[in-house]
Every structure is written in C-alpha cells, then in structure tokens.
Amino acid sequence: MPNLYAITGSFKKQALDFIADPQWIIPSLVAPFTFTLVTLMIYPERDASIVLYAVLGGGILGMWSNSLRASGFSINYDRMVGTLESLMVTPTPLMEVIAGRAIWNALIGLLNSLLVFILAEVVFQTSIRLADPLMFFIALAIILLSLSTIGLFLAAFFVFTRASSVLTQILELPIFIISGAMIPINLMPSWSWPLSFTFGPFWGVDALQIAAGVSSTSPIPVGYAGDLLILFAITAVYLTLTWMLFKKMDGKARESGSLGRY
Amino acid sequence: MGDRVIVAEDLVKCYPRTNGKSGEKKTSKPAVDGVSFEIRKGQIFGLLGPNGAGKTTTIKMLGTLLIPTSGGATVLDHDIVKDYMEIRKRINIISGGDRGLYYRISGRQNLRFFSDLYRIPRRLRDVRIEELLQKVGLEKAADQRVEEYSRGMKQRLHIARGLVNDPDILFLDEPTIGLDPEISREVRGMVRDMSKDGKTLLLTTHNMNEAEELCDDINIIVGGKIVAKGTIAELKEAVRKKSVIEAEVRRMTPDVIEAVHSIDGVLNVACSSDAYRSILRIQVADGQDMVLPIAKRLENCRIIRVSREEPTLEDAYMSMVIGDA
Known part of the structure; x- marks a missing residue:
C-alpha cells in the first residue's frame, strides 16, 4: 500500500518550494505564454483550428516543460542540498516521494494551460468554444496523470546521471514536437510516427482535439475513447518501467554509495 | 537478540571508482575492512577515527544506505541487506554540517515533511513536532525559513529531524562538526538526553573530549580497520x-x-x-x-x-x- 502521507506531504512540500522560489515562473508560465503569443501573432488570419493548436500547444508545452524540468531536477535538487540520504533512510520508497512532486509539477503545468487559454480569450479574443468541455477536461486530467508518470520515470532515470540539466534541454522540444500538440504529426516524416505512438500524451492530445471539436489528425484515428484507452495502457507501461527503474536505482545507489555526491 | 541491538560481523565495503582520465572503472581498496562490533541497548557507542578512516561508511552500512561488499550486520535483529525497510522504521541518522535540510521552507515544514515519510498520523505528528522544537530550542524560529538559520540552529533542526520517528537507534555522524564550543556543549547535552530517553546511539567523532564525555564504549578505526576497542578506562590503560x-x-x-x-x-x-x-x-x-x-x-x-x-x-x-x- 503506497504511503499516502508521503505522497501528499511531498506534494505540499513541492508546492511550498515552488512558492518560495519564484524563478520557476519563467519556465512554467512565461515560456509557454510567450510560445502561444508568438504562434497567435504568426497567423493573423486565425481560423478556429489554428487558434486551438496554439492554445493547446502552449498549454501542453507548459505541462511537459514543467514535468521534464521539475521532475528531472527533483533528485538533483536533493543531491545539491544533501537531503537525498535523509530521504533514503526513511521507510518510504523514493518513488512515492517523487510521485507527490511529479503530480504537483504536472498540476502547475495545467494551471499554465488555463492561463494560456485566458490569454487567448482576453488578449487575442479568440472565442474558443469547446465542443465537449467535460470530455476535454477528462482528457486533460488523464494527460496530467500520464505526464506525472513520465516525470517520475525521468526522475528515476536522472538519478543515474548528473547531466540531467543537459538532458532536459535536449529532450524538451523534440518530445514536444512528437506529441503532436503544436504540429499535426501527419505533417512530419512517417519514420517519426512510431516515436509519437509510444509517447502517451500524443494520444491525449488527439483526445483533447476531438473533445475541442477539431478533427483528429492522427495517422491512426481511433476516436476519443480509443485515444484514452491507449493513453491508459501506455501510462501503465511507463509506471511499470518507472517502478523497475526505481528498484534498480535503489540497489545501485546502495552498492555504489553515490547518493551523497553532487 | 538479548540486549544486543547492533551486531556487525566482518563488514567490508569497497567503492567502485572511476579513473578521471581514462574513465576506467575499478574497485577501491576497502574503505571499511573487516569491522566487527556489538552495541547493547541504551549504550552510547563511539566510533573514533581520523578523516577517511571509514566511520561514515560504517554508519551508512548499518543505516541501510550502503550494501556491504562482504560480511554482514543485524540491526534490531534485522539483516541490513534483506530487511532494510523494517530497520528504517526504527532508526534515524543525524549528520553534522550545513547540508541535509530543505532551506527554502521553514524548520517546522521540514519536520512535517520528514514525519510524513514515516506515516506518522497528523495529530501525533503535530504534537511531537511541538515537543521536539521545544526540546531543541527552536520553537521561536520554527516558522522561519531554514536558509535564515545560523549553523547552530541548523544542527538543532538536524537533531529534531532525526527524532521525528522516535527511533530506537540513532546514528550520529560527527554531530558537532564546525560548531562553536557553546553550541557543541548544547548538542552534547541533547545527545545525553536522547540516551536518558532509552535510545541507543552510535556516535562518530574525532573530538576526544566529546567521546570521553559521552561514550560508554569506544572503537577506534583507522584505515578501515578497528585498531582498538574498549571503555575509556581500558583504552587509557x-x-x-x-x-x-x-x-x-x-x-x-x-x-x-x-x-x-x-x-x-x-x-x-x-x-x-x-x-x-x-x-x-x-x-x-x-x-x-x-x-x-x-x-x-x-x-x-x-x-x-x-x-x-x-x-x-x-x-x-x-x-x-x-x-x-
């Protein structure tokens, strides 16, 4: 049974850290905001689908960037302040501690996408109308879960390397592109499609687009329910891999004694 | 178990090492080399030695943070390799130094977070944190960010953090390092209080006065090996x-x-x-x-x-x- 005290405690601690350190506003809010702004300004003739792509793209970018950076940096932060060993000596598996943080990180990304939406409505008067708001928010919540799982996976992966900041820089845009959030993947070369298919949020973005009333641009259209089903399945695979990675990490760190190094 | 709460038998730890120039991976010479000792319930056991002697590595193995290369140990009758989760519920480690705390949040928030990792129910957690803050004299600074704390205040918070789960065994890794004499004396007083509360303490230090003042039994470790053991009187003899x-x-x-x-x-x-x-x-x-x-x-x-x-x-x-x- 997971330690819910630890997950909620870790979620709260991450929130407190976030509030205490306003520099996170730049990657979490300012960058996606600027991204959306530029996209909207590029297309003076804004038809509904362009606007939705810009708003969804900005929102998903915020969620993705936040999960990638914050979860990727998560364990390195503990290395830096010397708390990783204090965490490891508790009876709570590190995966549960990081889970609380990853949920917060993805949630902040969600907040960012709401701000992007408000910006589009107020400043650019885009008058976005969602075809099915309920389906839209269900898809958004499941993407949040999927991104949290990816954040967890990355956090475990980055324990093995101290080059996590470099890797987050490298991974940010390519993965954003393969998610199909800003550019329909059928515009991309077909060899890149399998990468998109294995990235859970790609299916989530497709479900979001369907719920928003834009027709699916997926090379394999499976419909809203199909998208969510695949997203769930891929998230379950991520979760299993993450669990295995954390197990391996725990054993390896206890072998090598590298936890305290920064 | 009897009254033996820690039994270390021929503990050896070699770290993997990477050559900075060639990247070649090798195993180091043992950081801990055949260490054996027993600690009884309620004892303050001192592990003395110079820098790099293997004190911290020994504590980390017994504290389940490191797997020994060979040999073994039991803590509260649990094997340190196989039953590490059971051990972690009943021990804690307190280190000396500035690091090991979340400095952007307050002392109280640090203690709440670490308490949650031990599944302590909310009501008990809050009562215990109040008591600990009073015990370490941080009640007035409890809601201040840790980054504003002095070195001594951070060490007091380290001690409170180490007590959030009311552990049976505490590993104290040079708890007075870098502290001025007055704060060191306060910390030693806190260590004595923990012992009076029935906790078993393993203390590493290279401060002889501290060891002489606090420890019942002492092992001296040099180059990863125990070179002497006994009570203070026996060592002097x-x-x-x-x-x-x-x-x-x-x-x-x-x-x-x-x-x-x-x-x-x-x-x-x-x-x-x-x-x-x-x-x-x-x-x-x-x-x-x-x-x-x-x-x-x-x-x-x-x-x-x-x-x-x-x-x-x-x-x-x-x-x-x-x-x-």
Missing part, C-alpha cells in the same frame, strides 16, 4: 605504560618540535598554542628517563614547566592512530 610528558613554553617553533620528536624513545608529539604559550604533549616509552633530555631540547623556548601527566583518551587515540601502540 592500554597506553599507561607509555608516559606522557607535558611541557609548557613561551616560544615554540616547528624545528623544536622536530628536535623533540627525534629524541630516542619519543613516540609522538602534539602541540597546541595560543598567543602567549605553547603546550607540548609528548608520549614517551619511559617518562622518568625522558624529562631531562626533553627539557634540554626546549632550553631556548623559555620553559614555564615540564611535568609528567596521566595519559588522556586523546593520547590513547593518537598512539593508536599513529600506530605506535
């Missing part, structure tokens, strides 16, 4: 045959120390100085015969006194660490 001569002089230079050290029969020379005087503690094979030759070497240093002294724990330690025992 082991060096009693080697007398100590103490010389107080007005002026001291490295040449003079070297000259004293070169006298036949002198085993070790330790010097401490302030603005007005220097005190040399000289371990010799036979104190009676050595006073005169030592005084002769010091004649240009304006001698205040030369006397024969009882060996202290520090003399015993120096003798064993340097290898003249």
Whole structure:
C-alpha cells in the first residue's frame, strides 16, 4: 500500500518550494505564454483550428516543460542540498516521494494551460468554444496523470546521471514536437510516427482535439475513447518501467554509495 | 537478540571508482575492512577515527544506505541487506554540517515533511513536532525559513529531524562538526538526553573530549580497520605504560618540535598554542628517563614547566592512530 502521507506531504512540500522560489515562473508560465503569443501573432488570419493548436500547444508545452524540468531536477535538487540520504533512510520508497512532486509539477503545468487559454480569450479574443468541455477536461486530467508518470520515470532515470540539466534541454522540444500538440504529426516524416505512438500524451492530445471539436489528425484515428484507452495502457507501461527503474536505482545507489555526491 | 541491538560481523565495503582520465572503472581498496562490533541497548557507542578512516561508511552500512561488499550486520535483529525497510522504521541518522535540510521552507515544514515519510498520523505528528522544537530550542524560529538559520540552529533542526520517528537507534555522524564550543556543549547535552530517553546511539567523532564525555564504549578505526576497542578506562590503560610528558613554553617553533620528536624513545608529539604559550604533549616509552633530555631540547623556548601527566583518551587515540601502540 503506497504511503499516502508521503505522497501528499511531498506534494505540499513541492508546492511550498515552488512558492518560495519564484524563478520557476519563467519556465512554467512565461515560456509557454510567450510560445502561444508568438504562434497567435504568426497567423493573423486565425481560423478556429489554428487558434486551438496554439492554445493547446502552449498549454501542453507548459505541462511537459514543467514535468521534464521539475521532475528531472527533483533528485538533483536533493543531491545539491544533501537531503537525498535523509530521504533514503526513511521507510518510504523514493518513488512515492517523487510521485507527490511529479503530480504537483504536472498540476502547475495545467494551471499554465488555463492561463494560456485566458490569454487567448482576453488578449487575442479568440472565442474558443469547446465542443465537449467535460470530455476535454477528462482528457486533460488523464494527460496530467500520464505526464506525472513520465516525470517520475525521468526522475528515476536522472538519478543515474548528473547531466540531467543537459538532458532536459535536449529532450524538451523534440518530445514536444512528437506529441503532436503544436504540429499535426501527419505533417512530419512517417519514420517519426512510431516515436509519437509510444509517447502517451500524443494520444491525449488527439483526445483533447476531438473533445475541442477539431478533427483528429492522427495517422491512426481511433476516436476519443480509443485515444484514452491507449493513453491508459501506455501510462501503465511507463509506471511499470518507472517502478523497475526505481528498484534498480535503489540497489545501485546502495552498492555504489553515490547518493551523497553532487 | 538479548540486549544486543547492533551486531556487525566482518563488514567490508569497497567503492567502485572511476579513473578521471581514462574513465576506467575499478574497485577501491576497502574503505571499511573487516569491522566487527556489538552495541547493547541504551549504550552510547563511539566510533573514533581520523578523516577517511571509514566511520561514515560504517554508519551508512548499518543505516541501510550502503550494501556491504562482504560480511554482514543485524540491526534490531534485522539483516541490513534483506530487511532494510523494517530497520528504517526504527532508526534515524543525524549528520553534522550545513547540508541535509530543505532551506527554502521553514524548520517546522521540514519536520512535517520528514514525519510524513514515516506515516506518522497528523495529530501525533503535530504534537511531537511541538515537543521536539521545544526540546531543541527552536520553537521561536520554527516558522522561519531554514536558509535564515545560523549553523547552530541548523544542527538543532538536524537533531529534531532525526527524532521525528522516535527511533530506537540513532546514528550520529560527527554531530558537532564546525560548531562553536557553546553550541557543541548544547548538542552534547541533547545527545545525553536522547540516551536518558532509552535510545541507543552510535556516535562518530574525532573530538576526544566529546567521546570521553559521552561514550560508554569506544572503537577506534583507522584505515578501515578497528585498531582498538574498549571503555575509556581500558583504552587509557592500554597506553599507561607509555608516559606522557607535558611541557609548557613561551616560544615554540616547528624545528623544536622536530628536535623533540627525534629524541630516542619519543613516540609522538602534539602541540597546541595560543598567543602567549605553547603546550607540548609528548608520549614517551619511559617518562622518568625522558624529562631531562626533553627539557634540554626546549632550553631556548623559555620553559614555564615540564611535568609528567596521566595519559588522556586523546593520547590513547593518537598512539593508536599513529600506530605506535
């Protein structure tokens, strides 16, 4: 049974850290905001689908960037302040501690996408109308879960390397592109499609687009329910891999004694 | 188990090492090499040794943060490799130094977070945190960010953090390192209180006064091996045959120390100085015969006194660490 005290405690601690350190506003809010702004300004003739792509793209970018950076940096932060060993000596598996943080990180990304939406409505008067708001928010919540799982996976992966900041820089845009959030993947070369298919949020973005009333641009259209089903399945695979990675990490760190190094 | 709560048997730890130039991976020489000891319930057990002796590695193995390369240990009857989650519920580690706390949040928030990792119910958690904050004298600064704390306040918070799960065993890794004498004394008082509360403590230090003041049993570790073990009285007894001569002089230079050290029969020379005087503690094979030759070497240093002294724990330690025992 997971330690819910630890997950909620870790979620709260991450929130407190976030509030205490306003520099996170730049990657979490300012960058996606600027991204959306530029996209909207590029297309003076804004038809509904362009606007939705810009708003969804900005929102998903915020969620993705936040999960990638914050979860990727998560364990390195503990290395830096010397708390990783204090965490490891508790009876709570590190995966549960990081889970609380990853949920917060993805949630902040969600907040960012709401701000992007408000910006589009107020400043650019885009008058976005969602075809099915309920389906839209269900898809958004499941993407949040999927991104949290990816954040967890990355956090475990980055324990093995101290080059996590470099890797987050490298991974940010390519993965954003393969998610199909800003550019329909059928515009991309077909060899890149399998990468998109294995990235859970790609299916989530497709479900979001369907719920928003834009027709699916997926090379394999499976419909809203199909998208969510695949997203769930891929998230379950991520979760299993993450669990295995954390197990391996725990054993390896206890072998090598590298936890305290920064 | 009886009253033995920690049993270490022939513990060995070698770290994997990477060559900085070639990237070649190798195994280091043992950081801990065949360490065995037992700690009884309620004891304050001291592990003394110089930097790099293997004290922290030993604590990390017993604290389940490291897997031994060979040998084994049980903590509260649980194997440190297989049953580490059971052990973690009933132990905690307190380290010295500035690191190991979340500095952007308050002391209270740090304690709440770490309590949650031990599944402590909310009501009990809040009551216990209040008690701990009072015990370590941080109740007024509890809601201040840790980054605003002084070094001493951080160490007090470290101690409170180590007690959030009310552990049976506490590993204290140089808890007074870098603290001024007043705060060090406070921390030693807290360590004594933990012992009075029935906790078993394993303390690493290279502060002899601290060890002498606190520890029931001491093991001295050098180069990963235990070179001496016993009570403070037993360790002093082991060096009693080697007398100590103490010389107080007005002026001291490295040449003079070297000259004293070169006298036949002198085993070790330790010097401490302030603005007005220097005190040399000289371990010799036979104190009676050595006073005169030592005084002769010091004649240009304006001698205040030369006397024969009882060996202290520090003399015993120096003798064993340097290898003249």
